[in-house]
Amino acid sequence: MFTVAAQVPSGTVTFLFTDIEGSTRRWQVDPEAMRSLLAEHDDALRRLIEKHRGHVFKHTGDGVAAAFGSASDAVAAAVEAQEQLRDVVPVRMGLHTGEADFRDGDYFGSTLNRCARLMGVAHGGQVVVSEAVESVVRGALPADVTLVSLGEHRLRDLARAVGVFQVTHPGLTREFPPLRSLNALPGNLPVQLTAFVGRDDDLTRVAAELRDARLVTLTGVGGVGKTRLALEVAAEVLPGYRDGAWLAELAGVRDPEAVPDALVAMFGLRPSTGLPATTTLVEFLRGKDLLLLLDNCEHLLRAVAELVAEVVRSCPGVRVLATSREGLNVAGERMLGVASLDVPPVAADLGTMERCDAVVLFVERARAVKATFTLDTTNADGVAQVCRRLDGIALAIELAAARVAMLTVPELARRLDSRFRLLAGGQRTAVERHQTLRAAIDWSYELLSETEQLLLARLSVFAGGFSLEAAEAVTVGDVVEPNDVFDLLAALVARSMVVADTEGIEARYRLLETIRQYAQECLDDSGDGDRLRTKHAAYYAGFAEVAIAGAVGSDGIAWERRLEREFDNFRAAITWATDTRDVDTALRLIGLWDAATQVLDAGLSATSRWACDTILAMPGASEHPKYPSVLATAAIHAWEQGDQERARRRSDEALAAEARLGTDPSIGLRLVRATIAQSQGRTDEAVEFAHHAVALARARGDSARLLQALAWSAFVYAIAGDAAAALPDADEAVALIHRLPNPHAVQVPLTLAAFALGDSAPERALALAREAIELAGAPDHNLAWSIAGDLAARHGDRRDALVYMGRAIETHHWLGQRLPLGTVIGRVGSLIADNDPEAAAVLQGAGDARASGFAHAPHTVEAEKRAIAIIDAALGEPRRHELYAQGAAMTDADAIAYAKSAITRSLARDTA
Numbered sequence: 046m047f048t049v050a051a052q053v054p055s056g057t058v059t060f061l062f063t064d065i066e067g068s069t070r071r072w073q074v075d076p077e078a079m080r081s082l083l084a085e086h087d088d089a090l091r092r093l094i095e096k097h098r099g100h101v102f103k104h105t106g107d108g109v110a111a112a113f114g115s116a117s118d119a120v121a122a123a124v125e126a127q128e129q130l131r132d133v134v135p136v137r138m139g140l141h142t143g144e145a146d147f148r149d150g151d152y153f154g155s156t157l158n159r160c161a162r163l164m165g166v167a168h169g170g171q172v173v174v175s176e177a178v179e180s181v182v183r184g185a186l187p188a189d190v191t192l193v194s195l196g197e198h199r200l201r202d203l204a205r206a207v208g209v210f211q212v213t214h215p216g217l218t219r220e221f222p223p224l225r226s227l228n229a230l231p232g233n234l235p236v237q238l239t240a241f242v243g244r245d246d247d248l249t250r251v252a253a254e255l256r257d258a259r260l261v262t263l264t265g266v267g268g269v270g271k272t273r274l275a276l277e278v279a280a281e282v283l284p285g286y287r288d289g290a291w292l293a294e295l296a297g298v299r300d301p302e303a304v305p306d307a308l309v310a311m312f313g314l315r316p317s318t319g320l321p322a323t324t325t326l327v328e329f330l331r332g333k334d335l336l337l338l339l340d341n342c343e344h345l346l347r348a349v350a351e352l353v354a355e356v357v358r359s360c361p362g363v364r365v366l367a368t369s370r371e372g373l374n375v376a377g378e379r380m381l382g383v384a385s386l387d388v389p390p391v392a393a394d395l396g397t398m399e400r401c402d403a404v405v406l407f408v409e410r411a412r413a414v415k416a417t418f419t420l421d422t423t424n425a426d427g428v429a430q431v432c433r434r435l436d437g438i439a440l441a442i443e444l445a446a447a448r449v450a451m452l453t454v455p456e457l458a459r460r461l462d463s464r465f466r467l468l469a470g471g472q473r474t475a476v477e478r479h480q481t482l483r484a485a486i487d488w489s490y491e492l493l494s495e496t497e498q499l500l501l502a503r504l505s506v507f508a509g510g511f512s513l514e515a516a517e518a519v520t521v522g523d524v525v526e527p528n529d530v531f532d533l534l535a536a537l538v539a540r541s542m543v544v545a546d547t548e549g550i551e552a553r554y555r556l557l558e559t560i561r562q563y564a565q566e567c568l569d570d571s572g573d574g575d576r577l578r579t580k581h582a583a584y585y586a587g588f589a590e591v592a593i594a595g596a597v598g599s600d601g602i603a604w605e606r607r608l609e610r611e612f613d614n615f616r617a618a619i620t621w622a623t624d625t626r627d628v629d630t631a632l633r634l635i636g637l638w639d640a641a642t643q644v645l646d647a648g649l650s651a652t653s654r655w656a657c658d659t660i661l662a663m664p665g666a667s668e669h670p671k672y673p674s675v676l677a678t679a680a681i682h683a684w685e686q687g688d689q690e691r692a693r694r695r696s697d698e699a700l701a702a703e704a705r706l707g708t709d710p711s712i713g714l715r716l717v718r719a720t721i722a723q724s725q726g727r728t729d730e731a732v733e734f735a736h737h738a739v740a741l742a743r744a745r746g747d748s749a750r751l752l753q754a755l756a757w758s759a760f761v762y763a764i765a766g767d768a769a770a771a772l773p774d775a776d777e778a779v780a781l782i783h784r785l786p787n788p789h790a791v792q793v794p795l796t797l798a799a800f801a802l803g804d805s806a807p808e809r810a811l812a813l814a815r816e817a818i819e820l821a822g823a824p825d826h827n828l829a830w831s832i833a834g835d836l837a838a839r840h841g842d843r844r845d846a847l848v849y850m851g852r853a854i855e856t857h858h859w860l861g862q863r864l865p866l867g868t869v870i871g872r873v874g875s876l877i878a879d880n881d882p883e884a885a886a887v888l889q890g891a892g893d894a895r896a897s898g899f900a901h902a903p904h905t906v907e908a909e910k911r912a913i914a915i916i917d918a919a920l921g922e923p924r925r926h927e928l929y930a931q932g933a934a935m936t937d938a939d940a941i942a943y944a945k946s947a948i949t950r951s952l953a954r955d956t957a
């Protein structure tokens with residue numbers, strides 16, 4: 046600890062946090078050199094901070110924390126320090142301005158947390174400041190200093206994204222990699238709405254174990270904070286994983302056999318027809334470098350253990366962090382018990398209490414319901430008593446803290462003490478921790494009104510969160526009136542029984558898993574569980590029908606986001622409908638995946654895949670009007686996986702069912718059939734179905750479907766080699782594209798039209814393909830990257846072609862689309878034959894193995910023939926066959942790695 050200057054800033058303060066980048070490794074490699082560097086670092090920072098009227102108040106390991114009364118002084122000190130240290134040691138710096146309390150030589154408050162998080166996303170040599178600092182120093186910056194906006198970034202442990210600016214100066218490095226913020230890295234970690242309290246030692250311990258072990262399991266009593274700790278660890282170590290950190294919440298999975306499906310859906314994969322979901326998952330993860338977080342495993346121990354064992358054995362770049370009330374019992378597992386928060390000892394003074402994690406958590410959560418709440422001599426003993434009585438269990442403390450809005454702390458302490466003496470048989474003895482949590486929830490539940498209790502129980506049917514609109518639709522009835530839901534829900538949020546996320550356009554609500562389980566017990570005990578789950582499934586069937594229609598309209602992107610947010614509810618609804626043989630609801634839900642619009646999240650598509658066969662076999666399904674739509678869904682799933690025979694059979698069945706039932710001819714089904722026929726080389730049939738789809742769309746005045754039908758018709762002609770016939774439909778499609786509002790809905794048609802124009806208007810075609818790519822940044826539901834690569838190749842630009850195809854390979858593999866993956870890998874082989882003939886031969890074999898029977902366009906066939914001639918001339922035909930067989934035998938992961946390596950080599954040769 047440094048000595049603090051006599052006069053220190055108070056009130057609104059600008060903080061500067063610094064840290065030496067890569068210090069851990071430096072200490073390990075050469076501790077003496079690091080000790081010398083650290084001394085030089087500390088001396089320079091102290092001197093320059095004090096020069097600019099700042100005050101160093103803490104040493105933070107390999108950095109310092111300083112406070113300034115002036116934001117301009119803080120920026121000047123940071124710039125000068127970086128100038129002096131840039132050739133000595135890489136130091137990252139973060140600055141933030143806000144309110145803070147100074148007590149006993151240290152500062153306290155959320156401002157410090159934000160400053161630390163800001164510093165943590167920077168790179169060595171970089172100075173970043175928050176939007177709060179920028180607003181203060183705007184117009185008062187030191188000479189030659191400017192601020193460059195780096196956009197809004199999600200920082201670990203902060204609920205809102207914050208604006209970040211980089212400090213630039215002629216004496217500082219200007220170019221850095223992207224910030225290490227959560228939104229700059231892959232993954233699906235949720236935004237945390239409350240501050241993470243304490244457990245710094247636990248964070249360090251778990252992160253260290255993850256470096257040494259492939260599987261780490263956090264164990265402990267429910268409500269102790271396992272999930273929150275795991276999420277904080279994942280966010281902390283996220284920059285170390287190339288493919289990010291991914292959270293699979295298993296609490297809503299009830300069937301052990303559905304565990305692999307849940308993970309396949311979470312990654313947005315499309316399981317291969319005839320292959321177990323575990324195989325699909327392992328093949329996907331085999332070449333990945335990522336952290337997999339499995340939350341709430343205790344009710345699925347055997348299934349999770351079997352899956353994790355396979356992942357750990359087969360996927361060397363994957364590490365698993367699990368939370369469970371007991372270990373998974375997998376070889377190599379490291380189990381770490383998560384203890385309760387530290388509680389203050391009896392007769393602790395106020396200063397000791399303020400540093401106690403359990404007390405800090407109580408105060409933080411109490412302020413959320415009563416902004417004026419402070420810890421002082423009048424309530425400190427009561428807070429300490431509550432924390433001790435609740436054994437430091439985080440969830441129990443949060444529930445108790447929510448009561449300060451209606452009880453004083455002494456009242457709260459007396460009521461809790463009375464309850465726990467009763468639980469312990471009248472003796473003031475310790476109560477087992479699971480009983481402690483249960484008693485805390487019981488007490489909070491009993492303090493609710495009867496109507497609030499009823500609503501809480503009914504809310505347990507939702508999975509993964511819900512909107513106010515959904516709550517109003519599903520939970521009303523008996524004494525719960527539609528107009529009451531908002532007020533009742535607000536009361537549950539205020540009492541910490543429900544968590545509210547009010548960021549974004551639509552508020553979302555969820556129950557913590559421990560609370561949800563408790564509420565579910567209450568619902569089932571009431572005998573009303575089956576009725577509520579049936580009502581939940583029916584609501585989401587109706588909701589999705591409305592959302593699908595909205596997804597092609599002017600608010601299409603917003604509807605897509607709403608669909609994605611409801612994925613867990615859709616899965617729960619489909620599962621309940623199939624389990625209860627609710628034919629109508631099941632077919633309405635499963636028939637929503639539309640091959641023509643392709644607006645649904647890939648994870649929902651994965652769910653429809655595993656449910657399709659079950660639903661089609663349900664009694665009465667074949668007489669339902671949605672039956673043909675479900676068959677069409679099954680057909681396109683089979684086509685995507687290269688099972689052309691099954692795809693054609695399912696589409697035949699769908700057409701026959703339409704005729705038998707007398708349902709309106711489906712545009713989507715005809716486009717599915719056109720796709721299948723085209724891929725099998727039956728051009729006349731493909732054209733017939735595409736034209737029928739065009740005619741239906743025109744007759745119905747459906748612009749969105751007309752666009753899709755025109756684009757597919759043009760594509761079918763083009764891939765058959767008839768550029769002249771493709772031109773009219775392509776031109777009409779392009780004209781229509783720019784009149785429709787949703788960029789995601791027009792992305793696939795734009796891509797298909799671009800391909801159709803590839804021979805007749807190559808420049809225009811390539812521009813359209815690039816436009817399609819830019820519409821969504823990183824296309825996932827379409828062939829934009831591969832078609833852009835094809836057009837660039839036809840245009841003579843091999844470099845762009847290889848870059849685009851490299852992205853296409855990643856996209857198709859991520860989604861598990863083996864057939865288009867194979868076509869792209871084979872196309873790469875043709876492109877590199879002249880400078881890497883061995884790799885070209887291998888890739889042709891790998892491509893054909895995945896796209897067997899696919900009818901290629903004439904220009905692709907010609908390119909392959911030219912490549913074969915080049916390879917035979919360079920290596921000889923026998924060697925080509927040998928390498929071809931080698932490629933055909935590769936796994937998907939090996940073929941992808943080989944193709945990406947070949948692309949990299951070819952680009953390097955072209956550059957040289």
